[in-house]
Amino acid sequence: MGSSSSRLDRVPGAKDLMEETGFSETNILCLYDRFEVLDREERGYLRLEDFEAIQQLAVNPIGDRIIGAFVFPGRETLDFPSFVRVLAHFRPTDTTWSRSGSQPEPANSRTRKLRFAFSLYDQDGDGKISRAELTEMLQAMLGMQVTDEQLQSIVGRAIQEADLDRDGAISFDEFKKSVEKVDIDHKMSTRFLR
């Protein structure tokens, strides 16, 4: 394997990334390896097609949205630092980090994690989950068994639950409140990114 410091050299901007995201050397190396595997043509960046080539993602009901969270529409490519930054959302929350710090909130904070989840719904980026957006999401996840009408009433019900200011859409704050009992750290962290 070689010494880790020499391996780290081949990752561009590794130190800064570690600083920024809190990943360890092993994490960065591991992710870089993965990045290279995904980047089959060795262009140094990933394109939409590279993500779409991941087989399991194709069967994931919200796979498209996840890809969308990596490769922003308009920007066709994704370099390694951006790749790492997105994945940093899934690092378990540090217990040491406190709000009083002057530095920007790290990507693995609760709010940032939720913001990420929120953006999966909020496809048009207007800061609200509209009825149509929620319907789309549910449609993706519920499959065939549910009729349109049932879907509509589920959506209506869900919005009604969360929509505190009665504007017919779920804002980020409302979203945050609706899942406040959920242990986000459990649900939006993966072990190996620790």
Add this chain to the structure above:
Amino acid sequence: MPVSYVHLWLWRSVVLICLVLGVSAVNGESKSDTHHHGNGSSITGIPIVSFKWHHVETPYLIVLWILVAGVAKMVIEANHHVTSVIPESALLICVGFLFGGIIWGADQKQTFSLTPTVFFFYLLPQIILDAGYFMPNKLFFSNLGGILIHAVIGTCWNAASVGLSLWGCHQGGAMGDIDIGLLQYLLFGSLIAAVDPVAVIAVFEEVHVNEVLFIMVFGESLLNDGVTVVLFNVFDAFVSLGGEKINAVEIIKGIISFFVVAFGGSLVGFVFGLLISLLTRCTKNIQIIEAGFIFVLGYLSYLTAEMLSLSAILSIAFCGICCQKYINANMDEKSVITVKYVMKVFANGSETIIFLFLGISAIDKTIWVWNTGFILLTVFFVFVYRCIGVFFLTWIQNKFRLVPLEVMDRIIMSYGGLRGAVAYGLAMMLDENKIKEKNLMIGTTLIVVYFTVILQGITMKPLVTWLKVKRASANEITLIEKVQNKVFDHMLVAIEDISGQIGHNYMRDKWKHFEEKWMSWFLMKPSARKKHDLVFDVFHQLNLKDAMNYVAEGERRGSLEFIRNETAFIDFKKKFADEYSEAMPDITVDMSDSYAAHSSMRDTVPSISLELHDQNTNGLRETEDINTHHLLQQHLYKGRKQHRHKYSRSHFTVNQDENEVQEIFQRTMRTRLESFKSTKMGVAPPKTITKHPKKDQQQKMPNGKSTDNGKYCHCDDDDFEFSGDDGASGYDPSAGSFPMRVTYRPGAGIENPVFMPDLDPMAPMQIPPWLAEAELDSSTVALSQRAQTGLPWTPSNLQRLAPLRISTRSTDSFMMADVPASQRQDEHLPPPPPPPPPSDDDRGHL
């Protein structure tokens, strides 16, 4: 109030003691009885009545003990202020001491004690089956690694360290002169090592710690049985073999037997779980007994494992875990509920009996061989090594855990190492010939059990509060949360795919696919498979719940009309939604405790039931909603049938004719109305079917037109009354029962606010015949029990309600609904003096 409480309690205690004395007396008799029986071969004639106690003795005593245990639990549970401090299990043990003392006093020896056979074969299985069946599977399996570490390594550590330390102290001379060797110490250590599932459930279910912590302790207690059984058997065998014959081969055999016992037991359970699932696939035609299969096969899995000398507890636990999903999907909804309740009855019952007998068994002079050093050191070591073990193991685990266990959690985990009846049962199984100090061990085990269950049990709650351990959030599931959880799951899988890791989520996803594709196909009914979707399921449940609340709310307000009558409802909603908005959260809180925690989520939702109606009308064709409506209807009809039943049974056999009934009713109403008008301060006694002449005032709803309309909703019988201007001060709450009557015209909105201060829980008992008959008329609606008991009647409310008397519209009354809601909580209506208590409680619970 407190005085009567004490009286009640005393009365119950007396009954209890009489019962026990009865039992022991009867028991004493039985001995003399056997003599008679032996001599009584020469009968002189046919006895008309003969006393055959001997004939029924065993089952009779068993049933009596079950009864006693149940009554004991009832008495304990009736004293909330005690149970909030001391856990029920500890109290039951104390009651056991009391009974044990009484029996000892009567018999001079302990006639009843918990024998291993009874415990392991008849009391334990249902508790473990219950635990497995209600196991939160996802939580359990996602923490399985940690649980296994504690269950296997932790238990071995406890056994070894306690055994060795005691032996060390023995060598050091701390015990004095007792005949216990190293192996016997290890045997003792292994039986005392295991955390007891029964004790853990009993204590932790009252503490409500966060679910991860709970599953860690509880899972450990469940799974360490495999280890305990093996350790116990191995050391038991070693003791029999004697030290010199133990060699490497035997030790390796012991280690192998651990895997065989644990995995074999689990496998047996798994197979039986599949068997149950398969069976329930085809029980469509015998729905009545399908619930029984779970118990029979569950028990069979326990016995099978026992027969193969595998871990029976693991077997029955896994049986429950495996089958829960499929049988719930396969069986009829009613059977599922049956299983649920029967399971709880069995489990709770045997838990009660176990703790009771743990107490009773203590009062036995023969087992008390006091050895201060041995006993105190055991208690000390058990406690200390548990802490060391937990801290060390969680420290290792935290290196790998996604979310590390906090120090507070670790303290509670250590402190939650409760020992219980399993240890006692094992101690009783020791062979007296091989272990000279068996009684000392039994006694010490009991001391450890009492120490952990009583002392640690009592201090657990304050400790949890003091350490600010994360509590469990109230488990109110919302749709959005459910959806979001699913999104999270998918998201994590996707992230793992992208980053190319095979992690937990990946495995879970694969398992889910496999499960859905094969196991569900194999084990689930096709029809059940189709319906199976979690989000949809939650939606369904929420809908049902809302529907129930909706009905409850409607009934509480006294009117069900708006459920069936669209226009009325809209009318109602339009008018009252605003005024009502503040009150609703409170009302929902009152209606069901489970809503309390949830209310923050819905604080700003003006009215759950009102809003829901939109939903219902939206998707009226949906099956759920048809069900919902069906449900509503059922509730409606059921309620009225009960009224009718009672009435037609008890007093009223006349008035069969519906028109006549209507007429009487109208006439009554008219006269009442007049009397109301005439008496502003209202001292007119009810003129018609009055049953409570002592009421000094009456009031009824001004219902102008409704008299000629011919359609009424009357809530209860007589007069609805409260005093007028001075009502606030002069109201006597103890004045018991005064039913009320309210009317409204269906179809024109709710004319009648039925949440007027009717305070009489008894009211339905006194429904006049015309009402009893009128229930046939679909346009009339009776006020439910809940509606009546829930009514406000504090003086301030009454003041607010005063305008009612002059208003002819119901609007006002609805406005008043907000006050009552918040104040009702702490109200306890005194039971009305004369008539028997109301027996229609069930209607209150929708």
